[in-house]
Amino acid sequence: MASGGGFTPPGPADFDLPPIFGEVTKPMVMIVLSAVLIFALTYAMSRRAAVVPGRLQFAGEFVYGGVRNSIARDSIGSEHFMKFVPYLFxxxxxxxxxxxxxxxxxxxxxxxxxxxxxxGLAALSWLLYNGAGMWKHGVWGYIKHTTVPGGVGGPVLALIIPLEFLSNIVVRPVTLALRLFANMFAGHLLLILFALGGEYLLFEASSSLMNIFGGVMSFVMFFAVSALELLVMFLQAYVFTLLTAMYVAGAVAEDH
Incomplete structure (x- = not known):
């Protein structure tokens, strides 16, 4: 990306994609496409379910079993976890x-x-765990459960209750979303930077040895960050799901 003979680094404006048609943008299409792909994939995995699974069924059961056992059951407990497995999966x-x-x-x-x-996705998880808490304890029982720590009483509650309400009700969905957004934004921005920077140094800047070396190293970093992003993208899906399960667990627990 060059401007006036120099390199213009990428920034937030590069994420503002123009509409594809009408008011429909690329992320809108991707959200719908992801839902279609997930439905088609899970349907194909379960369509010919057998006692001895094929490779596709085995892959589906492996992922489902990981979410069911390692996330839902381990976090929520054996009494209530199955109610939330479909959403978490x-x-x-x-x-x-x-x-x-x-x-x-x-x-x-x-x-x-x-x-x-x-x-938006964090808001759905917020509705889920607060709804689960109200289902378990009742509306006022849940508010007390989530804002009054066990064994705490007296004047200190005037300080504790607002802090607990802010932390458990208000801040949780914000941090849940911010963690996912920040990792995806920063990772993609790095990839754009190394790709465009390498292209500029190799093909648009002066052909000095330093520029050639910098361009080659930019592309090396592009592939290195790409490999790291594959791990980060998986971990962010895992962490988002795990934290949702933990919030559900805290909402339906008997003790604060």
Whole structure:
């Protein structure tokens, strides 16, 4: 990206993609496409279920078993966890697919690098764990459960209750979304920087030895960061799902 004979580094404006048609943007299409892909994939995995699974069924059962056992049951407990497995399994796949869109040629854009999508998804988890807490304890019982720590009483509650309400009710969905958005935004921005920087140094800047070396190293860093992003994208899907399960666990627990 050159401007006036110099290199213009990428920034937030590069994430403001123009509409594809009408008011429909690329991230909108990707969100819908991810839902279609997940439905088609899970349907194909379960369509010919057998006692001895094929490779596709085995892959589906492996992912489902990981979410069911390692996330839902270990976090929520054996009494209530199955109620939340469908949401958590769908949530994990949804975040994972939209993250990996950032590494697919011609798509190459992680949906959750737009903050609105991350906050929208966090809002769904917020509704889930607060709804689960109200189902378990009742409305006022849940508010007391989530704002009054066990064994704490007296005047200190005037300080503790607002802090607990702010932390558990207000801040949680913000930090849940911000973690996902910031990682996807920063990772994609680095990839753009190394790709455009390498292209500029090799093909547009003066052909000095330093520029050639810098351009080559930029592309080396591009592939290194791409490999790291594959791990980060998976971890962000896992962490988002795990934290949702932990919030559900805290909401339905008997003690604060």
């Amino acid at each position: 769908t949530l994990f796949l949804f975040v994972l697919v939209n993250n990996y869109f950032g590494m697919i040629p011609l798509v190459q854009f992680p949906t959750f690098s737009h903050s609105g999508y991350a906050y």
